[in-house]
Amino acid sequence: MTVSGGRTGPDSPCPAAVHTVTPAERCLPVSLRHVLEGELVIIKGGLHRGGATEAIRRETLTVVARALPALDPQRVGTSLERLHHHADIAQIAAIRTDLETALRPLSETVLHDVARALAPQDAPLYLGGHLGIRVMPPLQSIERGSEPPALEGFLTPRDAHVDSWFNTAVNSVNLWMAVGRVRRGNGLVFYPAAYGRNLSRDSHHTLTSGQHTGPPADIELDAGDILLFAGDHLHASQPNTTDETRFAITKRLCLGPPHYPRHASGWVPYQDPRLLGTALEPLASIRSRLTAGGVKDLLRTRRLRRADRTSSHGVRRRASG
Ligand SMILES: O=C(O)CCC(=O)C(=O)O
Numbered sequence: 017m018t019v020s021g022g023r024t025g026p027d028s029p030c031p032a033a034v035h036t037v038t039p040a041e042r043c044l045p046v047s048l049r050h051v052l053e054g055e056l057v058i059i060k061g062g063l064h065r066g067g068a069t070e071a072i073r074r075e076t077l078t079v080v081a082r083a084l085p086a087l088d089p090q091r092v093g094t095s096l097e098r099l100h101h102h103a104d105i106a107q108i109a110a111i112r113t114d115l116e117t118a119l120r121p122l123s124e125t126v127l128h129d130v131a132r133a134l135a136p137q138d139a140p141l142y143l144g145g146h147l148g149i150r151v152m153p154p155l156q157s158i159e160r161g162s163e164p165p166a167l168e169g170f171l172t173p174r175d176a177h178v179d180s181w182f183n184t185a186v187n188s189v190n191l192w193m194a195v196g197r198v199r200r201g202n203g204l205v206f207y208p209a210a211y212g213r214n215l216s217r218d219s220h221h222t223l224t225s226g227q228h229t230g231p232p233a234d235i236e237l238d239a240g241d242i243l244l245f246a247g248d249h250l251h252a253s254q255p256n257t258t259d260e261t262r263f264a265i266t267k268r269l270c271l272g273p274p275h276y277p278r279h280a281s282g283w284v285p286y287q288d289p290r291l292l293g294t295a296l297e298p299l300a301s302i303r304s305r306l307t308a309g310g311v312k313d314l315l316r317t318r319r320l321r322r323a324d325r326t327s328s329h330g331v332r333r334r335a336s337g
């Protein structure tokens with residue numbers, strides 16, 4: 017693991033507080049309270065537990081083979097990092113979308129496994145429904161103007177932001193799992209000096225310029241490492257200037273019941289895993305639903321359903337009339 021900073025601006029390199037832990041058989045010695053206080057934690061090889069890294073890569077290769085039937089599987093081999101040599105940006109976008117379905121069960125299993133190994137903490141854990149499949153090809157392999165819109169942070173880089181500006185709880189911890197290796201030039205950067213500060217953003221939910229954030233720190237990971245960070249750490253994708261496609265998966269959990277910011281643009285549920293597999297399972301996400309964000313989301317969904325029904329009625333009437 018390497019942490020370095022000072023890529024831009026006049027600030028001197030900022031040593032991010034990074035703590036590396038090696039997982040023991042059943043337990044991960046990590047304080048999520050410290051993570052929420054700003055510590056960045058790398059669980060070395062955390063995704064290798066139960067063979068998850070290999071299983072994810074295998075499943076991904078199956079999806080790639082299905083999406084690119086003309087491609088000789090030998091040519092991709094096991095090297096997902098070379099995906100951009102075989103597929104253009106539209107094909108990579110389609111593969112990424114397919115992976116959202118193909119990798120969902122495995123990612124859930126990993127989240128539950130990591131959460132079990134992290135317990136006990138000083139508050140119960142709530143597990144997020146979010147799944148981020150982040151496949152980022154080198155920028156130079158993307159023809160200008162051909163990037164699919166609305167995939168910032170998932171296919172193309174996302175500028176500096178904190179996660180609760182989107183749909184995440186303010187007390188959520190991001191499990192950023194490196195499926196392939198992450199190097200300087202294709203990973204994430206953090207602005208540790210900005211943590212906990214009141215930051216302003218634009219309508220695109222990214223940081224407005226001119227605010228003091230201190231120097232960025234970037235982090236290198238080996239395939240299979242899991243980086244834990246507070247979602248409200250200011251962070252950004254590094255535009256991929258390497259010659260490798262970078263692949264990470266994100267899941268999230270909360271320490272204690274989720275708290276949503278008032279001005280979030282969306283909402284995701286978090287489940288109480290203690291209720292899963294019991295008669296109370298239907299109530300597992302109640303703590304997140306009975307919040308202002310959850311109620312707003314319910315009303316929004318109802319409105320959309322009603323609008324959908326009205327327009328399909330209209331279509332039927334028009335069609336039959
Ligand atoms: O992987 C990336 O480049 C963006 C990740 C991110 O913003 C997140 O996981 O919250």
Ligand SMILES: [Fe+2]
Binds near residue numbers: 177178179251
């Ligand atoms: Fe983020």
